[in-house]
Amino acid sequence: MELAKRRGFLWPSFELYGGASGFYDFGPLGSTLKNKIVEKWREHFVRREDSLEIDSPTLTPEEVLRASGHLEHFVDLMSECGKCGQSFKISELVKERTGLDVEGKPREEVEALLEEKGITCPDCGGRLGKVLEFNTMFRTTIGPGGRKVGYLRPETAQGIFVDFRRLWRHGRERLPLPVAQIGKGYRNEISPRQGMIRLREFTMAELEVFFDPENPTHPSFGKVAGERLRLWRAEDEMKGEERMVEVSAREAVEKGMVCHQLMAYYLALTKRFLMDLGLPEERLRFREQTPGQRAHYSRETWDAEVRTERFGWVEVAGIAYRTDYDLSRHAEASGESLSVVLQPGKRKVVCHVVEPSFGIDRIFYCVLETAYLQGRKGLRFKKELSPLEVGVFPLLRRDGLPEKAREVAELLKQRGFWTEYDEAGSIGRRYARADEVGIPYCVTVDHRTLSDGTVTIRERETARQVRTPLEKLPSVLSSLLKDELRFEEAGTPLEEKEEGEEEEEGEEG
């Protein structure tokens, strides 16, 4: 986290005013990395899957969230210390003190437990007050007069459900119909104390997949059927056993471990997406939520978890079988029918929904931690995810080299590369700085560039160098970043002597 702050990936928000817990700023490198993660998600879950993507408001009128059940169910149990006045989320407190999981348990039962275990204020030891239900949606009013109540959405999903009739038409009345939304979600946490892992404002990427409950299959299941899934089933967790089962997506369905093919399809896709971000397979698993842990709308939920050094296993996505809960509730509350007629047979159904929902900030954290753990000399991202893709350096600060190098940097920026120009300090120090933030390729402009129009490219991982003509540079870099070209094919290898000379020359610069 020190490196992350120092190199501008992220830092706590509003530090100038003492900070506000549960809020983080993405700095210059962080915001680019986050955008790249979002784009990868879009590639995997929208573009390749023919999903419809929509973008609806974060502010949501009360009637929508009453119908969805959030007004009633989106609550945490809390208690305030009678002595110091600090508020606490009870389930976290109980977990810390006793290891017990009281998520979803009734208020009275939890209050009795606090008493029984003698749990007091962790800050001052004071006696805790009554256990209260606290709705964790941020509340506001829309327009003047304060009559129209609205909330910041707790999930992007409801914006999709209320649009279902339009989406059904735009999707040409086909099932399964995946609809995506990427955007902010909010949760007014009682007292967030886990940095990036528990935010009050976060970025979500969600897919609501509408399907015929009598046919929970996916036409492309064959493509992922062999994908190995590592499952921790609820029945094992409830027995207190942390036992993993490893099966293919197909087996998971056939053996009844996962409720149906459509669900297994998205488990497999989720694994592929996470691995495409460079997260190592051995740090991934799917944990089935126990009945008490599940949200009010879900019949079966699998959390995708990533093992981190700092926080242990972290939930980065939930794949929930929401059934027809949402569509039925909205149909009832609005008085409008949300059922559809399926063509062969003219069967009338209310679609069921599988929802893969991703926490982008948590994924960001995992990607950053992985880059830190894997890099011997600083951060090491999967190349295409690096927030800076190319460094451009003049070997010396004279002889027209800076002018030429700036021209090269300009060209690369025009061609869409995230490029950093650097002329400060020796070439060795500049390479080291680039290595630290994970720039995979550095281009150096030297005297030969002026005479024959070639530059050197240096590969971060191996410190090997090749010479490449300038006119080929953009296409070569683009192929290297996508791993479509091996480095030794990117140009003529630099001779040891030549390299040595340049290094030395550089030190003067």
Next chain:
Amino acid sequence: MELAKRRGFLWPSFELYGGASGFYDFGPLGSTLKNKIVEKWREHFVRREDSLEIDSPTLTPEEVLRASGHLEHFVDLMSECGKCGQSFKISELVKERTGLDVEGKPREEVEALLEEKGITCPDCGGRLGKVLEFNTMFRTTIGPGGRKVGYLRPETAQGIFVDFRRLWRHGRERLPLPVAQIGKGYRNEISPRQGMIRLREFTMAELEVFFDPENPTHPSFGKVAGERLRLWRAEDEMKGEERMVEVSAREAVEKGMVCHQLMAYYLALTKRFLMDLGLPEERLRFREQTPGQRAHYSRETWDAEVRTERFGWVEVAGIAYRTDYDLSRHAEASGESLSVVLQPGKRKVVCHVVEPSFGIDRIFYCVLETAYLQGRKGLRFKKELSPLEVGVFPLLRRDGLPEKAREVAELLKQRGFWTEYDEAGSIGRRYARADEVGIPYCVTVDHRTLSDGTVTIRERETARQVRTPLEKLPSVLSSLLKDELRFEEAGTPLEEKEEGEEEEEGEEG
């Protein structure tokens, strides 16, 4: 707007519950178009300009917005009808009824004017109540207990100002230092009635450019100095004259029309960005705000305006000279110094700021309206902005053509193209549907594809067709979309006869 709704670009939010004014949903094509506009902005104002981009929360603690002056100044005058209870924004009401501009005028003066002109409720004719000040920030509380007040940010800028010290370090202490942020902004409008133009929740893209007040120049000014700017100066507007002055960016500075070079630099960049979206030059102008119109933090503001058919001239961006207002206010409120020491001379300064601020939703509207006005057979976007870039059609629904066409569509999606596969109806009807939503290129798979591996590409604008080998398709399409390749060079022209045959065959399909 009918076409926009029907084809899934946008629609009013929460229709299922009767709607909520001031909120719009971007549908499947709309969200892609919006994302492309945002990416273009990032290309112009971040990547090419070496700006630092950050991403800070939308929820903002009260102390930040008290220091920034928004608690005091971000107010509109309103009045409620005594009879029907409807609320109105007074400046809009007065403008509609009398043509007068009372924006920024004191409450008492405006109240007297209402009386004098006999202005009543436009809905029911009832008498209007007292004129009140209404703060148009959405208010909420953070955490339990309701003690910590927060607001949804009215602009992304404050998130940048409070981070200034970190940004100064990450930007390696250079000036001018441009810092960008793209994200949601909110304004609790009293009664929004102009569709997309006046939203309560909107997407902004802002740049805060920190600079030395003694040196308001830009190192790249030379690149844009010749750009022609069409200016409507405040002194002319105040005389009631809608007189445009056309000058180069350099002349605008030299003649003192624009306060300094840095300001003129961003006016020129703004024009280039808007034109790169396909907006026609003759529909663009810059209007200088009069002293009464300017925000509380601004010494000079130029609005970039686009002429629309539906709403007349629409402000899509404001380029404001914010001076050291914000940094000084935050330094004072936080008790921390926000001045910097400039190296040559060790001069201590509080940076001044020029802020180009863009309303992405309004730009979206202008791009969509332009696409509508320019397309004879539906929407016509600048090619690279088209939300769907390629249509892929099997000529017939048999003989293995759909399978092959799906394979081609799959390949293109994998390579990053926004691709639509369509096999429904005759080939002519499919071309017409593609033309309507503005798909610039359609690829058709026919019997020859199966034998020699070539496909036809059809260009929307001219309906001309060429045959191209499949292995070249991705690179050819990519060059065509970027206008780097002329269509006649994209393959072998189709003979009239051949084309005729296929068209006929298609009709059976």
